[in-house]
Amino acid sequence: MLDFLKPPVQxxxxxxxxxxxxxxxxxxxxxxADDIFQQMDTIGVGSLPIVAMIGFFSGVVMTMQMAHAxxxxxxxxxxxxxxxxxxxRELGPVLTAVMVAGRNASGIASEIGSMxxxxxxxxxxxxxxxxxxxxxxxxxxxxxxxxPLLTIVADYVGLVGGWLxxxxxxxxxxxxxxxxxxxxxxxxxxxxxxxxKPLVFAIIIALVGCFYGMRTTGGTQGVxxxxxxxxxxxSIWIFVFTAMxxxxxx
Amino acid sequence: xxxxxxxxxxxxxxxxxxxxxxLEHLTFxxxxxxxxxxxxxAGSGKTTxxxxxxxxxxPNSGSVxxxxxxxxxxxxxxxxxxxxxxxxxxxxxxxxxxxTIAENVAYPLLNQRVLREANINxxxxxxxxxxxxxxxHFVELDQTLEKFxxxxxxxxxxxxxxxxxxxxxxxxxLYDSPTAGLDPITANTIVALxxxxxxxxxxxxxxxxxxxxDGHLMxxxxxxPSSGAIERARPAAGESGPVKTRFxxxxxxxxxxxxxxxxxxxTQDPYVKKFLRHGSA
Numbered sequence: 297m298l299d300f301l302k303p304p305v306q307x308x309x310x311x312x313x314x315x316x317x318x319x320x321x322x323x324x325x326x327x328x329a330d331d332i333f334q335q336m337d338t339i340g341v342g343s344l345p346i347v348a349m350i351g352f353f354s355g356v357v358m359t360m361q362m363a364h365a366x367x368x369x370x371x372x373x374x375x376x377x378x379x380x381x382x383x384x385r386e387l388g389p390v391l392t393a394v395m396v397a398g399r400n401a402s403g404i405a406s407e408i409g410s411m412x413x414x415x416x417x418x419x420x421x422x423x424x425x426x427x428x429x430x431x432x433x434x435x436x437x438x439x440x441x442x443x444p445l446l447t448i449v450a451d452y453v454g455l456v457g458g459w460l461x462x463x464x465x466x467x468x469x470x471x472x473x474x475x476x477x478x479x480x481x482x483x484x485x486x487x488x489x490x491x492x493k494p495l496v497f498a499i500i501i502a503l504v505g506c507f508y509g510m511r512t513t514g515g516t517q518g519v520x521x522x523x524x525x526x527x528x529x530x531s532i533w534i535f536v537f538t539a540m541x542x543x544x545x546x
Numbered sequence: 547x548x549x550x551x552x553x554x555x556x557x558x559x560x561x562x563x564x565x566x567x568x569l570e571h572l573t574f575x576x577x578x579x580x581x582x583x584x585x586x587x588a589g590s591g592k593t594t595x596x597x598x599x600x601x602x603x604x605p606n607s608g609s610v611x612x613x614x615x616x617x618x619x620x621x622x623x624x625x626x627x628x629x630x631x632x633x634x635x636x637x638x639x640x641x642x643x644x645x646t647i648a649e650n651v652a653y654p655l656l657n658q659r660v661l662r663e664a665n666i667n668x669x670x671x672x673x674x675x676x677x678x679x680x681x682x683h684f685v686e687l688d689q690t691l692e693k694f695x696x697x698x699x700x701x702x703x704x705x706x707x708x709x710x711x712x713x714x715x716x717x718x719x720l721y722d723s724p725t726a727g728l729d730p731i732t733a734n735t736i737v738a739l740x741x742x743x744x745x746x747x748x749x750x751x752x753x754x755x756x757x758x759x760d761g762h763l764m765x766x767x768x769x770x771p772s773s774g775a776i777e778r779a780r781p782a783a784g785e786s787g788p789v790k791t792r793f794x795x796x797x798x799x800x801x802x803x804x805x806x807x808x809x810x811x812x813t814q815d816p817y818v819k820k821f822l823r824h825g826s827a
Contacts, residue, residue, distance in 0.1 A: 410643075418602050419640030423710075424626045424658030 311507045314432065315499070318506070321426070321433040331434035339400050339435075340442030344449065346399065347392050351450030354387050355379060355457030363466050373468060376477035379458040384481060384490040388451035390538050393497035396443060397530040401505035404435055405526035408509025409519040417510065427510070436502040443498035444491050451490065489545045496541065497534050504530040552577055552611065553718045553750040554599050559608035561594055561799075568594040570799040571608070576750050578717065579790060583761035584754045585821060586796030592754040593637060595796070596720045599752065600632045601625040613717070630658040633711030637722040637754075639703045641695040641710070648691040651678045651710045661714060677713060685709045685739055701732035705739065712743055719743065721753040725760055737763045738776050745769035758822060765791035765807045795821055 362378045408431055411417050417427045455477055462468040481487065508526040512518045552575035561569040568591045576582055586592045597603040598610055601617045609618045612628055620628070634640075641650050655661050655674045682688055685705040695703055704724060711719055721740060725733035737760050744751050745768055755761060768779040793810045795803040795818045803810065803818045813819065 413638075414643075415636040415638040415640040416642055418597065419634075419636055419642070421602055421622070422600060422629055422632070422634050422640075423654040424630060424661075426622060426626075 307507075307511075310511075311503055314428065314507050314510070315436075315503045317428045318432040318436045318503070321429040322437065324429070326429070328430055328434050331430065332437050335434050335438030336442055338403070339396065339438050340446060343396050343399055343442075343446055346395055347446045347450050348453045350391050350395055351383075351388065351453040352457040354391055354450075355383060355454030355459075356461050358382055358387065358454070359458035359461040360465070363462070372466060373472055374476055375462055375466070375468065376455075376458065376473040376475075377480040380455055380477035380481055381486060383451050383454040383458075384486050386538065386542070388454060389447050389490055389493035389497065390534060392447045392450045393443065393494060393501065393534045394531055396439075396446065397497075397501050397504075397534060398527055400439065401501045401526045401530040402523045404502065404505030405509040405512075406519055406523045408506055409512030409522040412510060412512045413515050413518060432502075432506040432510075435506055436499065439498040439502040440495060443494040443501070447490065447494040485545060489541065493538060493541055496537050500533045500537065501530050504533065553580075553613060554752070555611040556595075556598070557609045557611070559598060559605045559610060561591075561598055561603055562606045567799050568603075569598065569605070572799075572801060573608075574794070574801070574804065576718070576752060578750050579744075579748045581744060581751045581764050581791040582753070582794060583764055583791060584752065584794045584796060585756070585758070585761065586754075586794075586802075587821070590796040591799040592796055593722055594799075596634065596722050596752065596754060599718075599720060600629055600634060626658065627660050630654070630660045630714060631716055632718045632720065633714060633716035634720040635704070635707045635711045635722060635724055637726065639695070639707045641703060641706060643695055646692050646694055647682070647687065647698070647706050648678050650695070650706060651681060651713050654710065654714050658714065681709045681713045682706075684712075684742075701728050701736070704728065704732075704736055708736070708739055708743075712749075715747065716749065718750045718752070721751070721755075723754055723756065725755060725757055733757065733760070734763070738769070740764070741767060741776055742769040746771065761791070761793055762807065765793075 358379045359375055362382075363372050363375045366372045366375055366378070408417075411420075411431075417431075420427045420430060458477070459470065459473050462473045463470055505526045508522040508529070512522040514521070555575040556572045559569055559572045560567065570591075572595065574582075584592050584595065594603055598605055600612065601610070601620065605618055609616050611617070613631060615628060617625060617628060641647075642653065645653065652674050655677065679688070679691070682691065685708055687702060687705055687709065690698060690702065690706065695706065698706065708721075708724070711721075719740075724736050724740065728736065740751065740753065741764065743749060744764075751764075753760065753764065763776075766779060767776050769775075770777050791807065793803065793805060793807060794801055795810075795815075797817050803813055803815055805813070810818070810822065
């Protein structure tokens with residue numbers, strides 16, 4: 297009766313096994329440092345412009361919306377506080393992760409998927425290389441290192457966007473905006489939450505991308521399907537996990 | 547106990563993919579210097595057989611022995627050292643897009659643990675670079691060292707794949723459709739290279755092909771090292787055929803035929819006859 301649940305449960309289990317193997321490889325040689333740095337460049341530096349842009353406009357929009365709402369209570373001057381908490385706790389990590397999922401989970405799935413359908417993964421195994429160690433572990437390490445950094449950039453650029461709106465449109469003094477934004481941020485709660493989330497999201501993005509890439513079948517059409525699945529599944533899990541982590545902190 | 551004389555031995559091997567039976571109770575062996583030609587329609591299990599022979603696919607039942615060792619239940623890490631003695635040409639080539647031809651050919655020398663250690667300890671007789679040049683010269687691709695696979699024609703990519711398969715001097719070579727999709731002249735060049743390798747190194751060869759002509763060439767022709775030409779072979783004393791070559795025909799995961807070229811022609815099996823008629827057309 298519950299047979300329809302078998303494929304997703306099996307996929308989830310396989311994904312967890314892949315993750316454990318990838319983590320286990322961190323402590324086993326050979327280590328592919330070149331691949332890690334190359335992936336850091338692709339995932340981190342490559343995503344920087346788009347993440348900065350998304351962060352900036354999130355701050356701009358948040359400030360305009362919140363200022364409008366706060367005006368009704370005469371608390372427009374506190375807009376910095378609202379914007380900083382929303383950005384650091386939620387919008388920065390989630391929007392950055394969704395952008396990186398769109399850009400990199402798809403990239404990882406299509407790259408590994410293409411290798412799978414052209415038998416390059418089998419060739420790797422035949423020639424003495426574990427594809428998980430060579431392909432999955434470097435991407436996992438690189439994404440885990442770069443996503444928190446990208447999130448910090450997105451948060452900061454978002455706050456700058458908010459400040460521009462506050463200063464130029466809302467006539468809120470610079471010192472008031474920044475002190476309101478800064479003083480209400482707590483390390484234990486807000487900063488910790490804002491940094492734990494990207495760590496978890498990074499694992500999701502890298503693992504889901506690699507998992508669907510390595511399961512690709514059916515030629516180029518299969519690569520397309522794997523890419524789409526990777527982005528959709530990674531995005532869904534990002535929202536599921538942000539809800540769970542937020543619940544833990546509140 | 548006497549050492550197993552077979553290079554590769556299948557004992558009642560079955561492989562399933564979900565509900566599909568890819569190999570069904572397969573039993574055969576291949577000894578040093580043997581050549582085995584594997585015919586069969588698409589989806590009959592030929593590629594699965596090749597992959598199972600080097601542990602890339604794990605059987606659901608039965609045992610695969612490689613160089614006398616049961617590889618059926620070995621882990622991936624344990625298999626790496628055994629695979630270093632096997633060369634394989636994949637149907638899709640399997641060349642790494644991001645590496646040059648020289649890097650592709652050098653890959654097994656630099657990444658297979660036993661060979662890497664031999665290079666580091668200096669027990670390898672030649673440097674990796676020299677060996678790569680030598681083997682690319684063997685397949686007549688001297689000018690392609692710094693080119694990427696995407697810059698080569700299909701036939702050249704196939705030859706680069708052969709170079710990578712033979713760079714480690716393996717005792718067993720597996721070829722998955724080496725002539726598929728190539729024009730007759732290029733296909734014959736590829737078979738000539740395989741003949742040359744077999745003749746010079748007495749390698750056990752397992753070749754999957756759709757072309758009957760490939761099998762015929764492998765069974766009846768040999769490379770003459772002194773003249774450097776491919777010539778018709780004469781039957782050796784005490785042997786029934788010119789070259790020790792067996793033919794397998796696969797049908798839906800089972801061996802529909804196993805025997806010599808003469809037996810292949812004499813068989814009354816309707817599937818094999820049909821396959822031969824179309825294959826030699």
